[in-house]
Amino acid sequence: MFKSRINHSLLLSILTVALTVSLSGCGAPSKIYAKNGQLGVFFTVPSGWYKISAEDIRTYELEGADAAAKTKADLVLWQEAFSESRKTSAKNLLQLEAPLALTAFARVRALTLSESDAMSYNGLRNLILPVTDLISGESTIVDDFQLLDEQEIITDTAQGLRTVYSFSPKGGEDETVDQTALLSNDRRSIYFFLVRCTTECFTESESAVDEIVQSFTVKGRK
């Protein structure tokens, strides 16, 4: 009845391919891919993590802030945050107390001219906490500060430091932070990536943290 077998076997194979492709759509991707193509920033977090919207972060940051802070916030080019827990909010992300679940936060921020002039490895290291002063003991804004690891990172388009440290905020649980801060070669922007949790949870998921931090890639502006 069939005029040509080849015809229909080919048709069948095409159908199979189409079906496979469409079925593969039913499976979930292994990771969540966060990126900003324009700025050339990429990172991944394990699938199943929850996103904290950039809008929420900005809103929280500007609550009761003065004009100078607002100007500073406007320099943020892109930010994206994910947390293992749905409960983690923008507040948890930004306050000194450790979030209860592993949380990743990426931010790209433009530098003003004076900031650009002043920026150094120290500056990069001290973006959230005055780490340099804490090491030397000049600052005591947190207790039990410990520098766990620090290494220089140099890519084609940026360079900076990956700093791991732990501390106890006053009246809070022990916390560990894995912080990557890179200054673009043109000194126009900084790429900042933070993975943090209580020291307990951080230690538990050390390999996951490493994978997340490793995924942070800066290709630079297009």
Added chain:
Amino acid sequence: MSTTSNSATPAQFVSRPRDTDRKTRIHLGMFDRLKFLIAFTITFFVLVWSDMAGNPLLGFNDALIERTRSTWWIFVLAAIEIIRQIHFLISEYASPYHGFWQKYFAFVDKTLHRISDWNRFRLSRAIKWLLFIALLAVILGAIYDEAPVRALFLAPAALFAALPFIAQLMFAVVFILIQFVALFWFLSRGGIDTYFPDDIRTRFTDVWGQDHVLARIRENLMFLERPEEIEKFGGYVPGGILLWGPPGTGKTLMAEAMAGETGKPFVFVDPGAFNNMFFGIGILKVKSLFRKLRKLALRYGGVVAFFDEADALGNRGLAPAGGIGRYSENECHGGNYLSPVSANLVFREKFMMGGAAGGGGGMGTLQALLTELSGLKKPRGFLNRVVRRTLGMRPKTPPKYRILIVMATNLPEALDEALLRPGRIDRMYRVGYPSKAGRIRTYEGYLAKVSHSLSPEEIDKLATITPYATGARIKDTINEALIYAIRSGRTTITWPDVIKAKQLKELGPPEDVEYIERERHAVAIHEACHGVMAHVVRRHMMIDLATIEKGSDYLGMVASIPPDDQFTRWKSEYEADILVSLASLAGERMFFGGDNSSGVSGDLESATTIASFMEGHWGMGSTVSSHASNKRFEVGAPGGGGKEKRGDAAKEMRRSLADRIESNLATLLNKAEKLLKENRNQVLSLAHALEVHKTLSGEDVAAVIDGVAGPIVDGRPYTKAKNIKILEAYHEAAVRAHRDHNSPSILLPELQ
């Protein structure tokens, strides 16, 4: 297996059933079945690729999954397409299913067919384009990481950004091309001159003796200048003129006069303009010429283009058509009354015998010219044809280009048949030798430029004795006469100057050779026989001059000219011509006791030729059939056989052609001898006059023969009996000297 079954029942051709007879759907080709699915698949994977290219962290698997989620609609489309194809597949094999659809969904087709075919085509084309643009937008959107529609607008920007690079590439290409383009451009220049009104001062009044042609040309120019005169009545301006005729008859002068007279630009095309070294240059030249002509025609309302020596354009080896005998001289040829088929047959045969082809610019130049000549009504221009069509507008109808093409040639046979068809060359004028009136006008024209003492009668006579003089010849003769006058220390041309100039032009300079006396007398007798015979029997020609001065290719001659412009010739005239030719042989034999010189060979040749034409071609003999066509069909001439007994007339006809010619010539030779016997005294008289004066004008020849006073020679002494005796005695002495090869005992006598 299959081979045995094949050999048992050979494969039969099965005709395709009509659409209405089909029970199932027509099988779709593989590509048609899959093309949409392939398009979707390609689109999908391009998107996946773009995802991966845009994110260094993304693996193929995850990219596949992410993309599938974001562009789910492509799978919906694919599914619809698959369902459609399954539907088609079932329709192709299951006739009831197909029948059901045909029956219940025929209304869809009917509805669709209510739209006109053209609109349906446009609709489907628009849909296809939209689909293509949509897919492109999606792909570009993925590449630029933008909304698809926005990406569509970004693409031109990207193209713009890439322009410097493209320009660089283009420069390289142009750099290579420019060498050829420039070379060809330079090669395709030249050979074409444009004159504007008042550049040229020649006027029609400067062209003499061609009034009938000029009248026609004036008409052409009038229509060119005032096209509405003919266009308002539904006609059109004739576009082409061919001037053909012998060299020197004023074709180019006429063209110059046209340039001077017309108020339109005049483009002069060099004969060599289309000769080219590289293939295509000629074509480029033709094209650029006509671009120029069209431009001029539009700007000035008309233009005249003159192709001098148009035979240089060549032909493609085909026979020129347009009537037989068009270029033949003065014969009533069958071409004019035969049916076209017969005429063509006659003509083609004739042409094959002659055979002539080729030449000219070559390599497509002629074809390009032909196309341009008849292609003036096509829409032209990039803007007109391409842009307007793209915008859905019809190209504008071209304006009326009023281009008058004038070609001149003296080899009309070398022109291509297609070039001469109406529409390309509408009018063909023969610019022949000027008529007597024309010659008089021309002589008057050139004489008016110099100082002369010629009376109107003399000018009339001059025109008469120079029957085939062209304008150029007349100009040259007058100039030569002026040189004679100046050499003689005068500034005014006199009658003898003109006659000397004419003789110099016609006969060349005489060689300063003195005959020994007995030979001088023999030559004089020879020429005198011609002269007397011509004077006695020939009425259609008059003697122009008789001479025994040796020229470059003759010992002596009697030259005759027709007294009037006559275009038909008669049997009696040809017989007279033969008598004049044969007079030399008859005379030599008569006067030299049966001896004759080899000097008669030329005379015999012309006599035989004329006799042959009379017998074989002109129906002036005993048979009717034309030897020209007999020869062509190789049937042989009538005669040669005829063993059966018939009457005398039939017997005469059956003799071979050569026999009949010989017999005719013998009869005429006898007649010539008889006439010379009757005019023996006149022959001796004329021979004496020739020996004395070497060269005699026609009037003097007549005076000697008739025994009257001529302009230079007095013929009256020749009437006296005693003088005739003296002449006879001198002749006797000369004959003796001829026989003994010594000097005659009597010197050339002087007569009182």
